[in-house]
Amino acid sequence: MFFKKRLPFTELFSEGFVDIHSHLLPGIDDGSKNLDQSILLIEQLRACGINQFITTPHVLGEVYPNTPEIIKEKLQLVKDELINRGINDIRLDAAAEYMLDDRFYSLLQEKNLLTLKDNYLLVECSFFNPPINLREILFEIQLAGYQPILAHPERYMFWHKNYEMFETLKSAGCLFQLNILSLTRHYGKEVYKTSEHLIKKGMIDFVGTDTHHSHHIELLQQEGDAKIIELLKPIAKRNSLFL
Numbered sequence: 528m529f530f531k532k533r534l535p536f537t538e539l540f541s542e543g544f545v546d547i548h549s550h551l552l553p554g555i556d557d558g559s560k561n562l563d564q565s566i567l568l569i570e571q572l573r574a575c576g577i578n579q580f581i582t583t584p585h586v587l588g589e590v591y592p593n594t595p596e597i598i599k600e601k602l603q604l605v606k607d608e609l610i611n612r613g614i615n616d617i618r619l620d621a622a623a624e625y626m627l628d629d630r631f632y633s634l635l636q637e638k639n640l641l642t643l644k645d646n647y648l649l650v651e652c653s654f655f656n657p658p659i660n661l662r663e664i665l666f667e668i669q670l671a672g673y674q675p676i677l678a679h680p681e682r683y684m685f686w687h688k689n690y691e692m693f694e695t696l697k698s699a700g701c702l703f704q705l706n707i708l709s710l711t712r713h714y715g716k717e718v719y720k721t722s723e724h725l726i727k728k729g730m731i732d733f734v735g736t737d738t739h740h741s742h743h744i745e746l747l748q749q750e751g752d753a754k755i756i757e758l759l760k761p762i763a764k765r766n767s768l769f770l
């Protein structure tokens with residue numbers, strides 16, 4: 528019997544790691560439900576070795592119509608609570624995860640967008656329908672002066688049988704952020720396979736936890752294929768760009 532060597536995912540969280548994808552602000556998306564939960568999630572992630580976050584609430588049509596003002600207000604609430612509780616070794620900042628929908632277009636025209644840092648913009652597509660003119664949207668984003676980072680490219684099932692699309696998106700100037708959870712098989716076998724493919728092809732630029740709740744953090748404490756984790760280590764180090 529052959530056993531693959533395994534390593535904990537938490538080895539990816541070395542000094543300087545910044546989690547650039549999570550849903551830690553209370554009550555504004557499908558992540559943390561309230562302030563207590565926000566603090567708990569941050570403490571649980573800190574126990575995994577992460578103490579720097581640029582958390583990214585969804586901005587999604589009428590479902591999560593979060594504005595920079597709403598996000599900043601919630602951010603301040605959590606930061607104040609961290610101080611109240613004497614937690615002072617956490618760096619918490621906020622940006623957003625923008626759904627590439629019609630509403631996004633108007634936000635882009637107004638340039639009313641929160642970036643991870645400088646011009647880096649985290650975007651996502653619908654999981655149900657492949658975007659019709661993604662290349663044009665990516666072009667528009669760059670024309671407006673932003674650098675798009677596509678969240679969890681491995682999770683879009685409509686590309687699982689069409690890996691060439693990833694090459695197309697990369698040559699259209701898009702960067703890729705992989706969810707570490709995709710390697711826990713949390714999202715299924717195809718997502719796992721696609722993650723492996725993208726990592727081995729050197730197509731992943733950054734990683735993120737995409738933490739929504741405590742169960743996600745339990746999964747991050749598991750072990751994964753050591754070879755894949757070794758390949759991911761230098762990629763996780765690139766996250767310190769967002770320090």
Ligand SMILES: [Fe+2]
Nearest residue numbers: 548549624737
């Ligand atoms: Fe997310």
